[in-house]
Amino acid sequence: MTGGLAAGAALALLAGTLLPAASASAATPAGTVHVQVTGTSAVLSDGQVGRAWKLGSDGTVVTSSLTSGTRELAASSSPDFRIDVDSVPTTSVLGWSLISVTAGAIPPDPSRPQTRAGKQLTFRYALGDNHLTTAGVELTRVVALHEGSAVLETTSTLVNRSPAVFRVGNYSLDELTPAPSLAGASAQVIGYSGGSDWRDDYRHVLTEAAAFDDEGETARFDDGTGAGWFFVTERRGGVSSRVGRDAGGRTWAGVDPGRDLFDFGPLQTAPPTYNRLDNPAYPAPIRQRTVQPNGTLSLGRAFTGVYSDGEAGAAAAFVDDFTSNVAPQFALTVGQNSFHPWSHSDALSDPNLRKQVDRAAALGIESYMLDDQWQGGAGGESGDWKFDAVRFPDADGNGIPDFVEYLHAKGLKLGLWMSPAEFNTASQTYAAHPDWACAPTGDVTAQVPDDAGLGVWDMTNPALRDHLTGVVDRLVEAYDVREFKFDFQSWVDCGSHDYNDYEDAFVGFVHALQVRHPEVTFELDETNDQRAWPFESAAIGPSWFDNGHLHGSGPAAKLLHDMWTAAPWLPTSGIGVGAFDSVLPNGCAGPCTASYLAPLMLLGHVTFWTDTTKISDTDAAEISWWTNWYKTHRDDLRGVVNELTSTDPVAGTGTTVFQPWRNGHGEVLAFRQADGSPVTTVSLHGVDAATTYAIHDVRTGELLTTATGAQLASGYDIALPQAWSARVLSVDPTDASPDPAVPEAPLAILLPLAALAVGVLLLRRTTQSRRSA
Secondary structure (H helix, E strand, O other), rough: OOOOOOOHHHHHHHHHHHHOOOOOOOOOOOOOOOEEEOOOEEEOOOOOEEEEEEEEEOOOOOEEEEOOOOOEEEOOOOOEOOOEEEOOEEEEEEEEEEEEEEEEEEEOOOOOOOOOOOOEEEEEEEEEOOOOOOEEEEEEEEEEEEEOOOEEEEEEEEEOOOOOOOEEEEEEEEEOOOHHHHHHOOOEEEEEEEOOOOOOOEEEEEOOOOOEEEEEEEEEEEEOOOOOOEEOOEOOOOOOOOEEEOOOEEEEEEOOOOHHHEHHHOOOOOOOOOOEEEEEOOOOOOOOOOEEEEHHHHHHHHEEEEEHHHHHHHHHHHHHHHHHHHHOOOOOEEEEEOHHHOOOOOOOOOHHHHHHHHHHHHOOEEEEEEEOOOOOOOOOOOOOOOOOOOOOOOOOOOOOOHHHHHHHHHOOEEEEEEOOOEEEEEEEEEHHHHHEEEEOOOHHOOOOOOOOOEEEEOOOOOOHHHHHHHHHHHHHHHOOOOEEEEEOOOOOOOOOOOOOHHHHHHHHHHHHHHHHHHOOEEEEEEEOOOOOEEHHOOOOEEEEOOOOOOOOOOOOHHHHHHHHHHOOOEEEEEEEEEOOOHHHHHOOOOOOHHHHHHHOOOEEEEEEEOOOHHHHHHHHHHHHHHOOOHHHHHHHHHEEEEEEOOOOOOOOOEEEEEEEEEEEEEEEEEEEEOOOOOOOEEOOOOOOOOOEEEEEEEEOOOOEEEEEEEHHOOOOEOOOOOOOEEEEEEEEEEOOOOOOOEEOOOHHHHHHHHOOOOOHHHHHHHOOEEOOO
């Protein structure tokens, strides 16, 4: 190793005595994780993905193999990471010396009991470079593999046991130098933007054939056959999130904090101005991560996976691992939120909202969330977090607002909005603890007019976090709160802590709450800025990243757009959707029918945002049918959702088709907007070529056809004869024989097309290889 200190060499020598050997069964069952460490190598594999490392006697570490099944993807000597420490580049073969590597089981997480078992390797490094004076700095990298997964999860943490502050610049969370034959693999880069108040391009996609360094949270490398490897970083969107490939072929995913300058958060309010300000002097490192003496810095988590079947296969591999092992198994309830249409008005109060509770049963609603302004009055403002006694009185004085008792008596669960990272200057908590504010930023922001007029707490303050934990404990215990919607968690610089530290502290705070209250759902509202969108927030729970700002689109088209931009890498079941957002009772052109809007809400975290007393009994009956179906099948919608059509639906035209798929079966949801073909052909993903599937119309229960997976993958025709119509089909394995030939669509669907002068043409088209809806 070049540039190593004597202490580093001594640690490397010691490492040879610290590497335990973990024997594995000679015949490892399929899906079972195999882990082994010797004095010169380490291995982690489960038959789907395998990774091996070569441990040098000089303390260096390289990835010697990355396999997808039996196929080799890696060069024989691929560094694992890069970290610029005080502007000095360091890697797993330069500047760091391995202390030890140990094998063990993945420890259980009480807030995520559904997590599959697995094994992990823990690599400990000491920093030793003759350009640095940072003895006492350690890096821990934990590489975990869950049973049955094709994805490796790598978490990196720095510990500073030295007396000096040091700064971290550009770093990779994971990387791979591919085998020479794969050096020219095509790359797909996806970056995600939050802050729907300002922009609609939530997802931007690039295709790269040569060297690149792009903003993005995912990078997929394809060998030309639809197979290869990918990276996903558990990061919020932004210019500092990077994926790339250098001229030598090294591929990586990581973070470059120096590209950031400032985050305006909700202070920037006028579209199309974006609320993130890039560093105009880059590469001058105006902003880097700072690690204080005796401090710890979590660099983040990256997912490295292998796949086939193109983007759909890669996304399915990632989402399967992510929803099973990383994201909490939050309740997929049918909920209602008070914010639309009442916002902060006097109608957000006990007498009016009882009417909504009374209507809930007819619509299948299971939970009711009180949004902003449930809190207030003396001792209740944001920061104190107690019920406003005027809006929600407690007539019998038992400490529980009458509305909460009424809601529970009707069998509904209670949800509460909070902005835990913010305070109102009228709160008693702020008066007692002004030192908890993010000084001076928090005091200044409290004077800036905005939606809530809130100042910013310093979330890095342990005393503040203890107070907020006590508030949540109290609300859960006193009122049986089952869902919290956290809002206004804008990232700001606070003294010696920059906004990245603030963000880390907030995410850690929420995870600690999940450990204390695993039965409670914690969701984030990040509609005004990026906050934690996309993968950092998805790892916490549901996300509201769109306030319904139309920007020239329509309400139904915008919801389709939100789902389309999230799929297939983000599970859409965690995306908040404002179902029937005042459009159904008030009327609008085209999509304002219950039979169109109800299937659309099924894809997301179902939440009614409307005055439900204005929904007619006829529409309520249709909606109730769909919410009851959802309750029976909602776990099927928790996993990957493939997008089977390529055109962005935001303009309100064309047909958009989604395919939720989990555990070998799923659904197809198709939405035809203002125009588009009466029949849309799609290719299904995840189907087994030799398996026969039964296709039913979910709403009618009719068996439409049976077909093999090979036929469904080659092309399936969905008939939508009318504009602004929707269909949901179920796709389930069956023992029945496949129908050798059926019309392109059932006769009952095609007959209306005759009036459109295309029915005859469609009825003549039959095929052996295509099965129809």
